Amino acid sequence: MxxxxxxxxxxxxxxxxxxxxxxxxxxxxxxxxxxxxxxxxxxxxxxxxxxxxxxxxTTDEIRSLFQCDAAAPDDYEYCEEMQEIYEEKLRKVNSQIDSMLQLKRLLERQIALTVASKKQELRISI
The missing domain is CATH 1.10.1660.10 (Multidrug-efflux Transporter Regulator; Chain: A; Domain 2)
Structure with a gap:
């Protein structure tokens, strides 16, 4: 085609x-x-x-996965390289999740501080 x-x-x-x-x-x-x-x-x-x-x-990682997969096209077998690539990707994803959760907590704290500050200003002005 x-x-x-x-x-x-x-x-x-x-x-x-x-x-x-x-x-x-x-x-x-x-x-x-x-x-x-x-x-x-x-x-x-x-x-x-x-x-x-x-x-x-990445395309380089995908190429490695395909090369590993091509090693046993008719009978899928355990491929150590493929396992390592999956595990490394999972480690990176978990690290990104941890970073995002930390950022989320910081933002929530800042929002709470801002809300508290506004309430304090309202009490003072009344």
Whole structure:
């Protein structure tokens, strides 16, 4: 299938598909007219890329995941690299959550202080 068809089937821009190819996440054959020709499996591949991007993985991390997955295409086996990538991503996400919770507490404290200050001003002016 041509890039336009792949784009339509996956709801991903042709530009993004070219980017995935450039990053080594997706392959296409070249026709005589230099057009890209993608296999039917490209639809699933693009959907997988989109999922991993939504999970916060970089294209380099996704490439590593795909390389690990390609090691046993017919029989999924434990892949130590894949496990490490997932665990590292989870550590980063947990760290970001901790940072955001700390920021949330600080903002809540500032809001409480502001409200208390306004109440104090009202008491003084009455």
């Amino acid at each position: 041509k890039i336009r068809e792949l784009s339509r089937l996956t709801n991903v821009s042709s530009r993004a598909i070219r980017h995935y190819e450039e990053k080594g996440l997706l392959t296409a054959d070249r026709l005589d007219n230099n057009y890209r020709e993608f296999s039917e499996t490209a639809v699933e591949r693009v959907q997988s890329i989109q999922l991993y991007l939504k999970l916060g993985f």
